[in-house]
Amino acid sequence: MTNIGRNDPCPCGSGKKFKHCHIGESVHTEPSLQEIQLMRDTTVKNLLAQIDIYDNEGMLNHFPNHQTLVRELRSAVKAAAQVDIVRNPSHIPGKQIYNREHLGRLGKIVFAWSIPAVEHLIEVYNLQTQNFYVADLNKFVNSSALKQKKLIYARSNTNPIYVIEYNIAHTIEQWAVDGNHRVAARYQNDSSSKIEGYLLPPELHIKALMYDFMRVAYTVRTNINRAFDYQNGSQPIPVMLPMT
Numbered sequence: 001m002t003n004i005g006r007n008d009p010c011p012c013g014s015g016k017k018f019k020h021c022h023i024g025e026s027v028h029t030e031p032s033l034q035e036i037q038l039m040r041d042t043t044v045k046n047l048l049a050q051i052d053i054y055d056n057e058g059m060l061n062h063f064p065n066h067q068t069l070v071r072e073l074r075s076a077v078k079a080a081a082q083v084d085i086v087r088n089p090s091h092i093p094g095k096q097i098y099n100r101e102h103l104g105r106l107g108k109i110v111f112a113w114s115i116p117a118v119e120h121l122i123e124v125y126n127l128q129t130q131n132f133y134v135a136d137l138n139k140f141v142n143s144s145a146l147k148q149k150k151l152i153y154a155r156s157n158t159n160p161i162y163v164i165e166y167n168i169a170h171t172i173e174q175w176a177v178d179g180n181h182r183v184a185a186r187y188q189n190d191s192s193s194k195i196e197g198y199l200l201p202p203e204l205h206i207k208a209l210m211y212d213f214m215r216v217a218y219t220v221r222t223n224i225n226r227a228f229d230y231q232n233g234s235q236p237i238p239v240m241l242p243m244t
Contacts, residue, residue, distance in 0.1 A: 044077055088207075129198055
């Protein structure tokens with residue numbers, strides 16, 4: 001599953017292209033150790049290049065103690081490349097994993113959230129459900145990956161969905177990491193309707209990422225975005241995600 005392009009074969013083995021199968025969708029199989037290692041190497045390379053661009057072009061200079069921030073970002077990424085890969089201890093083999101490909105200026109990074117880990121966080125932190133407009137969530141549903149049979153079942157599925165807040169450039173998007181068929185089914189039936197679900201902010205859902213280097217990658221990307229947004233006028237100084 002490493003460095004998967006939209007037109008590459010999907011790692012689920014269906015024979016379909018990734019864009020027509022499991023991009024932005026849940027799978028039940030994990031990549032091989034070799035694929036995970038290659039994914040980590042690609043992630044580290046892209047992150048270090050991204051940090052260099054922001055640093056060399058002075059894009060974070062207006063952030064307080066920006067040199068310390070850049071040094072911490074580089075240190076965290078390099079450390080992630082030198083330790084053994086650790087899988088999320090809350091994940092249950094064979095259970096759902098939600099994959100999402102982040103396309104950046106220097107290439108792509110694949111993030112994967114363990115749905116059992118998400119459910120564990122919901123229980124531990126006693127999260128409460130809230131209502132979401134399906135029109136807002138449906139914008140980020142990969143419709144080409146939806147299965148007609150699942151859509152039919154989803155129309156009567158009233159289980160709450162799982163939604164994460166994801167930082168993209170200067171905006172925060174809300175993605176359903178579990179429940180895309182339910183979102184699409186309700187949107188098709190009534191685009192103005194709402195759906196019940198749990199919302200996990202970055203500080204929480206980062207703990208549901210499948211591998212330790214993914215947590216580092218998400219932390220680095222989020223902190224760069226928050227620092228960059230601050231220098232462009234946002235107030236007050238943003239709270240950064242912990243680097244460890």
